[in-house]
Each structure stands twice: as structure tokens, then as C-alpha cells.
Amino acid sequence: MKRINRRNFLKGTFFGGAAASLGLARKSSAAAFEGYPEGMGVLVDLTRCVGCRSCEAACNKEQGLPEPEKSFDDYSVFDEVHHGQKRRTDEGAYTVVNRYDVPGQDHPLFRKIQCNHCNEPACLTSCFVNAYTKTPEGAVIYDPSVCVGCRTCMVACPFYIPTFKYSSAFSPRIMKCVFCYDTRLKYGRPPACVEACPQEVMTFGRRRDLIKMGHERIKENPSKYVDHIYGEHEAGGTAWMYLSGVPFDQVGMDTHVPKEPILNFVKDFLGVVPMVLVIWPALFAGFHLLATRKDALTGHGHSEKDGEDQGR
Amino acid sequence: MKGLVRQATNLLGTDRDTESGTASKAMKVLVRESRHLPVLSHRKEDGTRWTLKEKLLLGLTPQQYMGQALKNPVNWVLAAIFVIGVPLLMQRYIVGLGAVTHSSNDYPWGLFLGFGLFSMVPLSASGFMLGTSVEVFGRHDFHPIERLALLNGLLGYFFAVVYLMVDLGMPWRISYPMFISLGPAAVLFLVAWHVATYLSVQIAEISPAFFEWMGWERPKRFVRSIILGLTIAGIILSTLHQGALGALFTYAPAKVHPLWYSGFLWIFFFCSSIAAGLSMVIAVSTLCKRFMRWRCDSEFLDNVDDLTLGLAKGAALALATYLVLKLIGVAHDNEWAYLLTGWGQYFLLELLVGTVVPLVLFSVAIKNRNVGLARFTGFLTVGGIILNRINTALVAYNWKLYQEIPHWKEVVVVLTVFAVYFVTYRAILYRWPILYSWKDQSSG
Numbered sequence: 001m002k003r004i005n006r007r008n009f010l011k012g013t014f015f016g017g018a019a020a021s022l023g024l025a026r027k028s029s030a031a032a033f034e035g036y037p038e039g040m041g042v043l044v045d046l047t048r049c050v051g052c053r054s055c056e057a058a059c060n061k062e063q064g065l066p067e068p069e070k071s072f073d074d075y076s077v078f079d080e081v082h083h084g085q086k087r088r089t090d091e092g093a094y095t096v097v098n099r100y101d102v103p104g105q106d107h108p109l110f111r112k113i114q115c116n117h118c119n120e121p122a123c124l125t126s127c128f129v130n131a132y133t134k135t136p137e138g139a140v141i142y143d144p145s146v147c148v149g150c151r152t153c154m155v156a157c158p159f160y161i162p163t164f165k166y167s168s169a170f171s172p173r174i175m176k177c178v179f180c181y182d183t184r185l186k187y188g189r190p191p192a193c194v195e196a197c198p199q200e201v202m203t204f205g206r207r208r209d210l211i212k213m214g215h216e217r218i219k220e221n222p223s224k225y226v227d228h229i230y231g232e233h234e235a236g237g238t239a240w241m242y243l244s245g246v247p248f249d250q251v252g253m254d255t256h257v258p259k260e261p262i263l264n265f266v267k268d269f270l271g272v273v274p275m276v277l278v279i280w281p282a283l284f285a286g287f288h289l290l291a292t293r294k295d296a297l298t299g300h301g302h303s304e305k306d307g308e309d310q311g312r
Numbered sequence: 313m314k315g316l317v318r319q320a321t322n323l324l325g326t327d328r329d330t331e332s333g334t335a336s337k338a339m340k341v342l343v344r345e346s347r348h349l350p351v352l353s354h355r356k357e358d359g360t361r362w363t364l365k366e367k368l369l370l371g372l373t374p375q376q377y378m379g380q381a382l383k384n385p386v387n388w389v390l391a392a393i394f395v396i397g398v399p400l401l402m403q404r405y406i407v408g409l410g411a412v413t414h415s416s417n418d419y420p421w422g423l424f425l426g427f428g429l430f431s432m433v434p435l436s437a438s439g440f441m442l443g444t445s446v447e448v449f450g451r452h453d454f455h456p457i458e459r460l461a462l463l464n465g466l467l468g469y470f471f472a473v474v475y476l477m478v479d480l481g482m483p484w485r486i487s488y489p490m491f492i493s494l495g496p497a498a499v500l501f502l503v504a505w506h507v508a509t510y511l512s513v514q515i516a517e518i519s520p521a522f523f524e525w526m527g528w529e530r531p532k533r534f535v536r537s538i539i540l541g542l543t544i545a546g547i548i549l550s551t552l553h554q555g556a557l558g559a560l561f562t563y564a565p566a567k568v569h570p571l572w573y574s575g576f577l578w579i580f581f582f583c584s585s586i587a588a589g590l591s592m593v594i595a596v597s598t599l600c601k602r603f604m605r606w607r608c609d610s611e612f613l614d615n616v617d618d619l620t621l622g623l624a625k626g627a628a629l630a631l632a633t634y635l636v637l638k639l640i641g642v643a644h645d646n647e648w649a650y651l652l653t654g655w656g657q658y659f660l661l662e663l664l665v666g667t668v669v670p671l672v673l674f675s676v677a678i679k680n681r682n683v684g685l686a687r688f689t690g691f692l693t694v695g696g697i698i699l700n701r702i703n704t705a706l707v708a709y710n711w712k713l714y715q716e717i718p719h720w721k722e723v724v725v726v727l728t729v730f731a732v733y734f735v736t737y738r739a740i741l742y743r744w745p746i747l748y749s750w751k752d753q754s755s756g
Contacts (some may be wrong), residue, residue: 166413
């Protein structure tokens with residue numbers, strides 16, 4: 001048996017401690033992350049949207065997406081229903097506007113959706129090849145060159161945003177809004193949809209300024225708005241946020257999305273992993289010694305077949 | 313219902329040499345008629361060695377081999393599945409996933425994972441369960457069935473990976489999470505690494521059977537010498553990745569119905585996998601005893617009834633624990649009100665059919681030493697686990713949206729891969745010393 005001397009003991013303690021603190025350090029920093037301070041965002045004021053679909057057209061052009069079956073001035077798309085659901089993002093559209101006929105309103109309401117660019121994105125934290133990056137500018141971007149196509153990001157996204165290019169056998173990929181990162185955001189310019197909007201529905205700015213602006217708008221006009229900025233806390237906070245004149249669930253927003261990062265729900269399990277890795281070997285080796293103690297004492301091992309492992 | 317159970321019980325419990333086991337009838341006749349069959353050792357009756365080719369042909373001439381294969385009706389069913397399924401599988405790889413599935417963005421995971429990964433993996437927990445019982449806890453009485461459990465584990469995992477390769481958008485990048493681009497904070501990263509490592513561990517664990525069959529003595533001895541380490545590695549890896557499969561759904565707290573969603577999902581998945589793995593061994597050993605009797609030796613045949621009751625005991629304990637955990641899950645999140653809804657009734661139905669009824673039947677079977685009933689319950693539990701996994705992945709998922717019904721082609725592809733699994737499983741059982749002991753250990 002190897003003697004444990006002081007030198008080895010210290011060595012072990014050092015490496016063990018270092019390894020343990022690495023794990024701890026990562027966890028505590030993750031829990032405290034509230035988004036990049038200079039991160040940009042967009043405030044979407046749904047009360048201003050008239051459903052002209054200019055944003056959809058601009059996105060389609062900017063991202064080089066295929067021409068849709070129905071042109072962007074065809075408003076019959078608002079009546080489309082698949083499986084009882086209104087239109088959603090898909091491999092041909094990173095952003096979608098839907099119409100909602102809310103009772104008590106004299107005109108229909110519209111809602112634009114696209115990636116909300118979470119502070120702590122579920123797609124990113126669930127990705128096992130690190131295909132997603134949250135840039136300091138606020139965008140959640142995707143690297144198709146490492147993606148394996150497992151589609152866990154689509155399961156994890158609480159907003160049902162990432163879509164998969166199912167139509168391709170040889171170069172499928174995730175298709176999702178990237179905040180026009182490569183062509184615009186990187187250079188400090190607002191995304192194409194924001195610029196195309198004739199109604200100034202969307203305001204591009206620093207996320208923390210937008211939150212202030214949103215609350216001011218609500219305060220100045222409390223009868224016009226619901227007192228809530230959707231995205232301020234949803235899924236731990238998102239770069240794209242919404243103001244609405246009617247309760248958010250009436251314009252197709254999921255109000256049950258947790259108010260903390262999705263990752264927090266997974267941490268219970270992630271915390272168990274190191275414990276199992278460290279405790280199990282000793283525990284089960286101990287069980288083995290206990291369970292086979294009698295055999296070892298009487299020297300009555302289980303014949304040639306099992307004799308070898310008894311000696312260990 | 314009761315009559316059906318009794319009928320099935322009687323059928324499964326009978327110990328007579330069943331002539332009705334038509335699947336292997338041709339093989340059985342051949343084995344009975346020629347004294348040198350089945351292949352049990354390196355040497356024939358006259359002392360000459362079996363060649364590898366002869367071993368592969370089960371000691372038959374090519375004509376005899378084809379003859380018995382064609383007489384076996386199971387092969388015709390398999391052929392029918394392949395005729396329809398293989399073109400669909402090719403279509404998936406040439407045209408894309410969209411050609412055989414509904415290419416749903418709302419349901420990114422369909423049957424390929426719902427059945428192939430989330431159900432096949434728990435049903436393969438048998439390897440680590442029996443490995444632990446025999447090697448770690450010293451329960452050598454389970455030895456006659458250990459190799460079957462190990463093989464069941466290995467093949468189940470291997471084909472779970474095959475299903476994954478069907479489902480992944482870019483299967484040729486399967487090694488990316490290992491070497492190219494690492495996302496170590498993701499649950500799926502853990503699943504990928506653990507399944508890969510555990511596959512290697514299982515290959516090592518079952519390799520002695522292969523080495524015996526090939527007549528390689530030294531590698532076999534080496535594997536025996538590290539078997540305890542391998543087994544304990546197996547326990548760690550199994551605990552974590554069985555749990556991790558459950559933890560994958562904790563990424564969707566707002567999508568999975570509250571009754572199925574829980575912070576304890578990983579414990580649910582781990583605990584139920586124990587019952588699943590043991591029940592799968594009961595099920596497979598039942599099929600072997602009934603349809604592959606010619607290949608089993610007396611050690612297996614004499615012990616399998618008692619061992620089935622032993623396995624039933626283990627499965628019953630796991631089911632009892634699982635039932636309590638599920639109730640704690642409902643209580644912990646205070647979801648009692650949901651039980652009164654339609655979803656609640658479906659949840660209770662799943663719990664009843666997949667957990668409570670098997671628990672009761674196993675207990676009755678153990679008390680009365682009713683092997684037939686234990687076998688029936690084994691099959692029932694396997695079904696219950698599949699039901700639970702598909703409910704979690706497909707039915708309770710997106711409960712606020714709509715219910716996805718898989719495309720028929722998706723179902724056929726699942727069936728096709730399962731048929732390949734079946735053929736592989738059977739081919740190995742026919743040849744390697746899994747259900748029988750190899751005769752001459754020493755002469756390599």
C-alpha cells in the first residue's frame with residue numbers, strides 16, 4: 001500500500017482544491033450574469049404596429065432568405081392557421097407579424113416576433129457544441145460550421161424561435177434571427193426590420209436605456225399601456241422587449257415563461273454530477289468489500305470465474 | 313382483462329419443450345438430428361477444429377443454413393419491414409429529415425428520439441444492474457443471466473446511438489462534441505460523453521464472450537482482471553446519463569406539462585430505468601427460453617425461472633421507489649389540482665398501467681412463485697416505461713399547443729431500425745456463449 005506522506009497529501013489537496021474551486025467559480029459567475037452592460041436591444045411598442053409587414057420584407061432581403069409563396073403585401077397570411085396556431089418563424093422567415101382580434105378593441109392588434117436575444121440564452125446554454133455566442137453587443141449568433149443538428153436549442157428556447165432547415169439533407173442548419181449582427185449590429189447600426197418600420201414601432205438602443213424608456217412611456221400614459229415590459233425579466237431578461245396595450249397573452253405572448261434564466265432549472269441536475277463522480281466509486285467499492293467479505297475471510301472465492309476480482 | 317392475464321401467464325409459465333416455438337423449429341430439428349450441433353467448443357466431435365466460417369454458419373452447411381433461415385417465419389416478417397423501411401431510410405439521408413417526418417419546428421424531437429433514445433436507453437440499464445449485482449454485490453447466483461443482461465445493455469445503447477444518427481441533422485459530425493467544439497456546460501454534452509464512454513465499457517464487459525468464441529485466452533483474462541473497475545465505472549456513467557436524459561426536459565419548464573415536468577425528472581428517469589432494465593432482461597430471457605431453447609444450456613434453463621423471480625423482486629423495489637418519487641413530485645410542486653383535469657387522468661392512467669399494476673402483479677408473482685405472471689409483468693413494465701418516455705417527450709410536451717402525431721414514414725423508419733436491432737441481437741445470441749458456457753476454456 002502506498003503511504004500518504006505530507007508531500008503527497010499537500011499535492012493532492014492543492015490539485016483537489018484547485019479543481020473544486022474551478023467548478024465553483026464558474027457556477028457563481030454564471031448565477032450573477034445579468035447581461036453585457038453595453039448590450040443593445042430593441043423596444044417594440046405593439047400599440048403602434050399596423051401590420052404592414054415591412055419588417056418581414058426587410059428581414060427577408062437583408063438575410064437573403066428565399067422568396068415566400070405569398071408576397072409581403074398579401075395580408076391573407078394573417079388568417080393562416082396551422083394546428084390551431086398562427087404563423088411562427090420557420091426556415092424561410094426569421095421574423096413574423098401576426099394579427100390578433102382582441103375583444104373590446106375597435107381595431108385588430110398586431111405582434112411582431114423574432115429572436116428575443118436573451119441575456120442568458122437557453123439555446124446557448126443547452127448547446128453541446130457551443131454553436132451559439134452572446135456577443136457583447138447583445139446579439140445571440142449561431143455558428144453553422146460546428147452544429148450537429150440535435151435541435152436541443154429548439155426544445156430549450158421558451159419563445160419557440162430557432163427553426164431547423166429540415167428540407168436539406170446535406171447542409172441542414174438552425175435558422176434564426178441574429179440581430180443582423182454581421183451586416184449591421186457589429187457596426188453599431190440598427191437591424192433591418194427596425195429601420196424599415198414606417199410606424200416607429202421599434203426603438204433601437206442600449207438595453208438599460210430602453211428599460212427606462214419603457215417605464216417612462218407607461219408612466220406618462222398609464223391608460224394606454226399594461227404596466228409591464230415583456231422581456232425585462234422573462235427568461236432572465238431579453239434584449240428585445242415589448243410594450244402592449246392589452247394583456248400580453250391576448251397578443252400571443254406566453255406569460256408563463258419563467259422570470260429567470262432557463263439554465264436555473266437545469267442547475268439542480270448539473271450540481272449532482274460532480275457528487276456522483278466523486279462519491280460513487282468509493283461507495284460501490286465499499287459495498288463490494290462488504291458484500292464479498294465472507295468469501296474473502298473463508299477463502300471461499302467463487303471459483304476460477306470470479307476468483308480474480310475477489311483478490312482486488 | 314383478467315382472463316387475458318391468466319392466459320398469458322399460463323403461456324409464459326409453461327416449461328414444456330414447446331413445439332409451438334416455430335421461430336426456431338427448423339434450427340431445433342437440425343440440432344436434434346446431428347450430434348455435433350450446436351457449436352459449443354472449438355473442436356468438432358472428431359477432434360478437428362471449427363473454422364471461423366463454420367462457426368458463423370452455426371456449424372451448418374450453407375444449404376442447411378439458408379434452408380433453416382427461409383423456413384423461419386420471423387425472417388419473412390423482417391424482410392417485409394426491410395422492403396418498405398430501407399427505401400424510406402435512404403430517403404431520409406438523400407432528401408432530408410423533412411422527407412420522412414413532419415419537419416416540425418414545434419416538436420423538434422419526434423419518435424426517433426422519443427422511442428429510440430429516451431426508451432431504448434432505460435431498457436438497456438440491464439447491463440449495469442446485473443453487472444453490479446454479480447460483480448459488486450457478489451450475487452453470483454445471477455451469473456447464468458449476467459451475460460444476457462450485459463449484451464442487452466450494449467445492444468440497446470448501440471442502437472440508441474443508431475437512432476440518434478437517424479435523427480441528427482448532421483450525423484457525420486457526431487464526434488464534434490468530443491473533439492471539435494466543446495460545450496461542457498450542456499446536459500447533452502454529458503449524455504454524449506457518457507454514452508460514448510459507457511459503450512466502450514460495455515464492449516469490454518461483454519468481450520469475454522467474444523474472446524471465448526474466437527478462442528483468445530489472454531485478452532479475456534485481462535478483461536476479467538479489470539472487471540470490478542469497469543463495473544463501477546458503469547454505475548457512475550449509468551446514474552448520470554440515465555438521469556441526464558430526464559434532465560434534458562428541464563430545459564423546457566414551460567413546455568412540458570407540470571405533471572410530467574419536475575425538478576426531480578432526472579431521479580424519475582434514473583429510478584424507472586432500474587425497473588426497465590430488469591424487466592427487459594425478464595422479457596428477453598423469456599423469448600430466449602421459448603424460441604431459442606436449442607441454444608441455451610442447462611445452467612441457463614435450470615436457473616432462469618428462479619432468476620426471473622429474483623429480477624422481479626428488484627424491479628418491484630424500483631417500481632415502489634419510483635411510485636413514491638412520482639407522488640412526491642406531484643406534492644412538491646403542489647400539482648394536485650391538475651389531477652382532476654383530463655391531463656391528470658391520463659397521468660394517473662400512465663402511473664396505473666406502467667407502475668401500480670406491474671408493482672402489484674410482481675408482488676403477487678413473487679409471493680406465489682408464479683414465474684409466468686412475473687414474465688407477463690416484465691413485458692407490461694417494458695411497455696409502461698416506453699409509454700412514460702413517449703409521454704414526456706411527445707404527449708405532455710407542448711401541452712399548450714397541439715398534439716403532434718408522427719408521420720407514418722417516421723414510424724416505419726423506427727420499426728426498421730428496431731428490426732436491425734432484432735437481427736443483430738439474434739445473430740449474436742445464436743453464436744457467442746451468452747446463453748450457454750463455452751466448453752474448452754483452455755485450448756486456445
